Amino acid sequence: AQRVTQPEKLLSVFKGAPVELKCNYSYSGSPELFWYVQYSRQRLQLLLRHISRESIKGFTADLNKGETSFHLKKPFAQEEDSAMYYCALGGSEKLVFGKGTKLTVNP
Amino acid sequence: DAGITQSPRHKVTETGTPVTLRCHQTENHRYMYWYRQDPGHGLRLIHYSYGVKDTDKGEVSDGYSVSRSKTEDFLLTLESATSSQTSVYFCAIRGGVSYEQYFGPGTRLTVT
Numbered sequence: 001a002q003r004v005t006q007p008e009k010l011l012s013v014f015k016g017a018p019v020e021l022k023c024n025y026s027y028s029g030s031p032e033l034f035w036y037v038q039y040s041r042q043r044l045q046l047l048l049r050h051i052s053r054e055s056i057k058g059f060t061a062d063l064n065k066g067e068t069s070f071h072l073k074k075p076f077a078q079e080e081d082s083a084m085y086y087c088a089l090g091g092s093e094k095l096v097f098g099k100g101t102k103l104t105v106n107p
Numbered sequence: 108d109a110g111i112t113q114s115p116r117h118k119v120t121e122t123g124t125p126v127t128l129r130c131h132q133t134e135n136h137r138y139m140y141w142y143r144q145d146p147g148h149g150l151r152l153i154h155y156s157y158g159v160k161d162t163d164k165g166e167v168s169d170g171y172s173v174s175r176s177k178t179e180d181f182l183l184t185l186e187s188a189t190s191s192q193t194s195v196y197f198c199a200i201r202g203g204v205s206y207e208q209y210f211g212p213g214t215r216l217t218v219t
């Protein structure tokens with residue numbers, strides 16, 4: 001069965017500090033992993049896809065198949081990064097989402 | 108925004124009344140999805156469609172029905188709304204070969 005775990009419901013850091021949002025997945029096939037971001041009362045937006053190996057808004061995420069993880073990282077957090085972050089796993093007709101981590105970046 | 112709109116954006120209704128939410132896309136994508144978002148539960152899939160008149164249930168489909176009579180529209184109906192269906196409802200579409208989905212702006216539904 002497909003499963004995504006985001007162990008932290010809440011994460012609070014100070015501006016300029018590094019941030020890491022954890023995501024672990026369970027899937028027997030070849031996964032496609034995504035990170036979505038949702039700013040207050042807005043729609044979910046696709047932030048990163050693992051196949052692109054891109055950096056968006058300073059965020060990166062590396063797929064580690066050995067540890068079945070896809071952690072989201074940013075070296076220097078900004079206040080505008082405060083949002084809800086969801087990790088998602090694709091491998092069938094549906095995406096499986098984690099329950100999300102609310103990131104707060106304090107000034 | 109991938110050409111996805113939802114209507115209405117906000118609705119307050121009474122328990123026991125029927126409610127229909129509409130999702131409209133302009134990109135001619137095959138797959139469309141309805142989710143609900145609740146604190147502590149994240150996003151949960153209600154129903155999805157993989158083509159005109161082709162739909163399937165998600166993890167929280169009880170109390171909901173859907174219809175897709177044309178590619179661009181996917182309707183979500185609450186036959187008899189209950190307070191437990193107070194939520195924010197998001198529609199999403201899936202584009203090409205990748206599994207990534209793109210979301211609409213959401214509908215905030217309150218059932219009193």
